[in-house]
Amino acid sequence: MRVRESDSFKMQPPLRGPRRLLSAPAQALQKGDMRRLGRRRTSAIARRVNRRGGRSIEFRRRLYEERFDRLLEENGGVPTHPLELCDGFAIDRSGMMPLLDSMLAAGAELIDEYGAQSWEQQKPFLQNINPEDAVDRHPALLDFVTSSAMLAAVAPCFGYVPLLSGLVPRGVRLMESSTRFDPKAEGPWRESQLYNLDYHSSPTLYVVVALRDIGPDDGPLHFLGRAASRRVAEALDYGARGVPYRLSDEQVHALVDESEVNRFSEPAGTVLLIESSACFHFGSRRPGNDRYQMQYAFVSPVRNDFLELWLPQRVYPAAASDPDLRRLALDRSLLALG
Ligand SMILES: [Fe+2]
Numbered sequence: 078m079r080v081r082e083s084d085s086f087k088m089q090p091p092l093r094g095p096r097r098l099l100s101a102p103a104q105a106l107q108k109g110d111m112r113r114l115g116r117r118r119t120s121a122i123a124r125r126v127n128r129r130g131g132r133s134i135e136f137r138r139r140l141y142e143e144r145f146d147r148l149l150e151e152n153g154g155v156p157t158h159p160l161e162l163c164d165g166f167a168i169d170r171s172g173m174m175p176l177l178d179s180m181l182a183a184g185a186e187l188i189d190e191y192g193a194q195s196w197e198q199q200k201p202f203l204q205n206i207n208p209e210d211a212v213d214r215h216p217a218l219l220d221f222v223t224s225s226a227m228l229a230a231v232a233p234c235f236g237y238v239p240l241l242s243g244l245v246p247r248g249v250r251l252m253e254s255s256t257r258f259d260p261k262a263e264g265p266w267r268e269s270q271l272y273n274l275d276y277h278s279s280p281t282l283y284v285v286v287a288l289r290d291i292g293p294d295d296g297p298l299h300f301l302g303r304a305a306s307r308r309v310a311e312a313l314d315y316g317a318r319g320v321p322y323r324l325s326d327e328q329v330h331a332l333v334d335e336s337e338v339n340r341f342s343e344p345a346g347t348v349l350l351i352e353s354s355a356c357f358h359f360g361s362r363r364p365g366n367d368r369y370q371m372q373y374a375f376v377s378p379v380r381n382d383f384l385e386l387w388l389p390q391r392v393y394p395a396a397a398s399d400p401d402l403r404r405l406a407l408d409r410s411l412l413a414l415g
Contacts (some may be wrong), residue, residue, distance in 0.1 A: 086210045087392035089243070091385060099126065103383035111382075115318030116276050120381035127385065133378035136412055137237035137405065145232065149225040152402040159229035160348075165303030165356040166339070167230065169348040177286075180221035181346060184288040184371050187211060187251050193367070200268055201259040202296075203361045205250040212249050213394055219249070222284060222373045223403040231375050234282050234352055238405045239375040243390035245277050245382075246374040251288070254296045254361035254368040262363050271323035272357045274306065274315065277384070278376035281354040287347045288369040296364030297342040298349070305333045306357045329357060378409060 091097070103126070111119035140148065149155045153175070160167045187207060197204040212218050221227070222241065232238050241248040256262035264270075275281045291297050301309070309332045314320055341349050341360075351358070361368070393407040401414050 086213055087394075088389040089392050090389050091387050096126075096386060099383070100386045103386055107383050110322040111276070113318075115316060115320070116322070116381075117316035118318070120276060120279075120316075123382050124379055126383060127379045130377075130379035133409065133412060134237055137235075137239070137378070140405070140414075141232055141235075141237045145229075145238075148238075148400075148402040148405075149229055152223070152225045152228070152400040154225055156226045156229050159226060160350060161230070162234055162350060162352065165306070166300065166349065166351040168341075168343070168350075170343065172346045174221075174348055175224045175226050176217060176221040177346060177348070179217035180286065180371065181288060183215035183217040184251060184286070184369070187215070188253075188288065188369055191251075192253060192369070193255070193257060195258055200361075202256070202262065203252060203254050203269060204258075205247065206253045207249065207251040209391075211251070216394075218371070219393065219407065222249070223406045225402065227284065228402055228406060230350055231282055231284070234280055235375070235377065238402065239282065240378055240409050241393060241406050242278070242281075242374040242376040243392070243409060244380070244384050244388055246275065246281065246283075246372075246376075248374050248391065248393070250372045250374075252368075252370045252372050254364045256363060257367075264363070266359070266362055268323065270359055270362050271325065272309075272329050272359050273323050274310070274355065274357055275353040276316075276322075277382050278380055279354050280352050280377070282375040283349070283351050283353045284371075284373040284375070285341065285349040285351065286371040287341070287343050287345050288371055289345050289366075291342050291344075291368055291370075292366065293340065293342045294365040295342070295368045296361045297340045297368070298358060298360035298370075300339050300341070300351060300356050300358035301329075301333060301337055302339070303352065303355045305337045306355055308332055309357060324357070375406075 106119050146155055160169050191206040196206055312332050395404050395407040
């Protein structure tokens, strides 16, 4: 694996102190997508361990309920027709979202510089090609996702002002799907090529932007709406111990009609918001053309896993002089506004 050299970005190390003693048992519980106790029980334990983040949720909820319009106004204006999630997702095909063009231009530059090379080894069919300092070198990436139009669309799903994730899933990724490095590009499908619900945070909300046109044979993201997903989850007792994390097409399509499957096969510049913790999804199956998406992840300050115990978190560039709403989205340590 190649390493991109840079020391211009900041990471916050995991907490020291007695809580670190929890790391070993927590790692055992976390292993294999929380196989030992099942994701539902393990997540409940993790939320108890992480309960200190509840203060941040309360702070963010109060601001959302009492001052959200003012925060939007200070951050560039209250959007007249914010995008609204319906059945767990929303698609904007207008090409008019604020700052979209500069974000697309930054994405194109990053693809030219880093595309079609091997950076990550976990999945041969899908990798984040963004260097760690991409958001520092290309302010357009964060400007787009912290605009008032975006945060007005994202916050209602949480009921508070959420955080851009500093851990898993990473907050800002440029995902490249290709067959170039995959010795088993023809299948059988595996990992994120199979239906799953994201479990690290409830909710997890993705903002996905097509950086180039995505044709129907380019491994588009496939997803179910919230209601169809709930039917599948309830029928299979998804999240219980012994129930697999990844589901086959046969398991899912026995419970939902194929007409209920949505596909993010769209022209460049199309924006998808999807609650990936509530909408079953898969993608990256044998893309005919390389598929490029900018993928942002918003999460709760109280995680459903134990990763904070041992992993460092990304600290996003945010200045005290930035609008409060932007600081809230980027700075997880914020517990008061000046
Ligand atoms: Fe997923």
